[in-house]
Amino acid sequence: MRMISPIIFTVSLLLSSACHAAVQEFCVADLTAPESPVGYSCKKPETLTVNDFVYSGLGVAGNTSNPLKAAVTLATVPEFPALNGLGISLARVDVAAGGGGAIHTHPRATEIVHVVSGEITAGFISGANKVYYKTLNKGDIIVIPQGLLHFQLNSGRIPAKLYVSFSSASPGLQILDNALFANNLPTELVAATTFLDIAQIKKLKGAFGGIG
Numbered sequence: 001m002r003m004i005s006p007i008i009f010t011v012s013l014l015l016s017s018a019c020h021a022a023v024q025e026f027c028v029a030d031l032t033a034p035e036s037p038v039g040y041s042c043k044k045p046e047t048l049t050v051n052d053f054v055y056s057g058l059g060v061a062g063n064t065s066n067p068l069k070a071a072v073t074l075a076t077v078p079e080f081p082a083l084n085g086l087g088i089s090l091a092r093v094d095v096a097a098g099g100g101g102a103i104h105t106h107p108r109a110t111e112i113v114h115v116v117s118g119e120i121t122a123g124f125i126s127g128a129n130k131v132y133y134k135t136l137n138k139g140d141i142i143v144i145p146q147g148l149l150h151f152q153l154n155s156g157r158i159p160a161k162l163y164v165s166f167s168s169a170s171p172g173l174q175i176l177d178n179a180l181f182a183n184n185l186p187t188e189l190v191a192a193t194t195f196l197d198i199a200q201i202k203k204l205k206g207a208f209g210g211i212g
């Protein structure tokens with residue numbers, strides 16, 4: 001007991017401070033302290049100013065010169081610590097014409113996509129493999145239920161600008177092409193698990209930076 005009680009004490013301290021958002025109004029993350037399973041511990045309230053609650057990182061378009069022709073600029077806890085414990089976050093997504101088609105999922109969040117400019121064809125695939133997709137224009141929004149595979153393809157001729165909001169301060173992101181073609185999963189295993197041709201897999205590994 002004597003051995004473990006300091007650990008229990010430390011963990012309960014971490015948990016109680018990380019959970020402050022539930023009993024207090026906010027818990028701006030102290031990124032210098034370790035993250036616990038329920039989030040970061042709080043910066044001391046007396047040190048906070050309005051600037052802790054303002055983030056100016058989304059004003060500039062991301063660089064879309066990449067294989068996905070898309071750039072995601074995040075406002076999640078690491079970029080914007082005030083979101084810690086509040087269950088919400090935002091990202092700016094810039095998509096060049098023809099880009100943004102890469103299918104992906106956010107394991108921990110439902111998403112609302114808001115088209116600020118340009119035209120996208122956006123959709124998701126349900127667990128029953130039914131496809132829901134539509135072409136959206138300026139002002140339109142679409143909701144993507146949590147965890148489902150989805151895409152936002154720029155189907156117009158000009159760059160598209162989107163704001164996407166998430167029902168989590170830490171939505172997570174997994175891009176299917178990166179999962180399959182941007183790592184060292186051996187080509188034979190990719191072929192065996194996807195039924196794709198070896199030549200096509202090698203081409204995609206080349207494009208996405210995978211090896212093996």
Ligand SMILES: *[C@@H]1O[C@H](CO)[C@@H](O)[C@H](O)[C@H]1NC(C)=O
Binds near residue numbers: 063064065
């Ligand atoms: C955009 O990214 C490409 C590829 O990494 C790079 O060559 C280019 O300089 C970048 N452009 C800007 C404006 O940063």
